[in-house]
Amino acid sequence: xxxxxxxxxxxxxxxxxxxxxxxxxxxxIFGLRxxxxxxxxxxxNEWGMTTVAVEPFPTESMGPEIEPxxxxxxxxxxxxxxxxLVAAAAATGCDEVGLIGFCLGGMHCFKAADAGRFDRIxxxxxxxxxxxxxxxxxxxxxxxxxxxxxxSLLAVIGDRDPYTPPDxxxxxxxxxxxxxxxxxxxxxxxxDASRPAHRADDAADAFARSKAWLSGL
Numbered sequence: 435x436x437x438x439x440x441x442x443x444x445x446x447x448x449x450x451x452x453x454x455x456x457x458x459x460x461x462x463i464f465g466l467r468x469x470x471x472x473x474x475x476x477x478x479n480e481w482g483m484t485t486v487a488v489e490p491f492p493t494e495s496m497g498p499e500i501e502p503x504x505x506x507x508x509x510x511x512x513x514x515x516x517x518x519l520v521a522a523a524a525a526t527g528c529d530e531v532g533l534i535g536f537c538l539g540g541m542h543c544f545k546a547a548d549a550g551r552f553d554r555i556x557x558x559x560x561x562x563x564x565x566x567x568x569x570x571x572x573x574x575x576x577x578x579x580x581x582x583x584x585x586s587l588l589a590v591i592g593d594r595d596p597y598t599p600p601d602x603x604x605x606x607x608x609x610x611x612x613x614x615x616x617x618x619x620x621x622x623x624x625x626d627a628s629r630p631a632h633r634a635d636d637a638a639d640a641f642a643r644s645k646a647w648l649s650g651l
Contacts, residue, residue, distance in 0.1 A: 439488075439521045446471050447486040447525060448478035456526025457648060458519050458552070459487035460539030462622070463503045469626055477534075481645050484526040488518050490538060504567065507538065511572030515542055520551045532648035535560060536625045537597075540589075544576035547583045556644040558590045559621050562602040577605060584610035588647045590640045592619030592631075614643060 437445050446466055457477055461470050466489045478485040490510065496502045519542065523531040533552040535543040540560020546552055561568075564575050580587060589606055591598050593615055607613045616636045622629050624637035 437525075439518060439525065441492075441518070441521070443492040443518045443521075444489040445486050445522055445525065446474050448474050448484070449527075450478050450482055450484045453482060453484045453526075453528060454530065455483045455649070456523060456528030456531040457481065457483040457485045458522045458526070458531060458533045459485060460519060460533065460535030460542045460546075461487055461490060462537035462539055462625070463490075463500065463507070464498065465489050465491055465503075473625065481649070483532070483648075484528060486522045486525055488522045490515060490542070492518075507568045508570035508573065510570065512545055512574050513572065516546050516549050519546055520549055523551050530650075532556070534558070534644060534648065537561075537622055541576050544587070545574065545579045547587055548579045553586060554588075554648045554650060555586050556588045556590065556647055558624055558640065558644075559592055559595050559598060560589070561597045562606050565597070577609070580606065580609050580611055587611040588644065589613045590624065590644070591615050592621060592623050593617050594619060595621040597621055612647075614640065616640070 437447055470487045474485045474487050494506050530553055532554040533543055534556045536558045540557040543555050543557035544560050589611055591603055619633055619636050620631040623631045623633045624640045
């Protein structure tokens with residue numbers, strides 16, 4: 435169900451009656467769309483968590499083309515983005531809330547590690563270093579946010595992902611964060627079955643690991 439946060443940011447939320455845990459979803463660069471509506475339903479039904487996905491570009495008017503969205507990332511403000519994720523956690527009505535994100539949303543997972551709201555975080559192929567084209571006045575490097583709270587974080591990484599080069603992954607792992615690598619997997623291999631990079635077996639394994647992680651198991 436589409437709703438909005440108090441500041442007008444669109445969200446998609448599915449409430450699970452009696453849920454003891456909530457889950458916030460940080461979408462990829464293409465934002466809220468049917469793919470994430472379906473993922474919210476899936477997580478709510480299969481994982482038993484009240485689940486809410488948050489639009490990353492609430493003040494931008496863009497279509498499905500990637501180039502304007504790629505340019506718009508530099509205009510994002512971390513305080514607003516992470517603030518929206520924290521507000522979405524409150525919207526679940528649960529005391530214990532996890533966070534899962536993909537691509538751009540995976541990077542936002544790293545940046546939310548020190549927000550003090552999410553006890554468990556699963557980042558799927560998030561950018562460990564801020565891409566140069568995304569530098570902007572409201573942007574910060576992801577890794578420093580992880581250093582103080584690495585034990586909350588599970589990072590799902592594809593070994594052939596140019597956004598997560600081996601030296602950056604080594605830096606992330608050195609913080610104490612849990613890193614799971616998938617050999618020969620490219621960027622975006624798990625959450626969108628329509629992508630050429632999709633790997634069904636690896637995706638199933640990554641989601642199973644994430645469910646266990648986010649459930650505190």
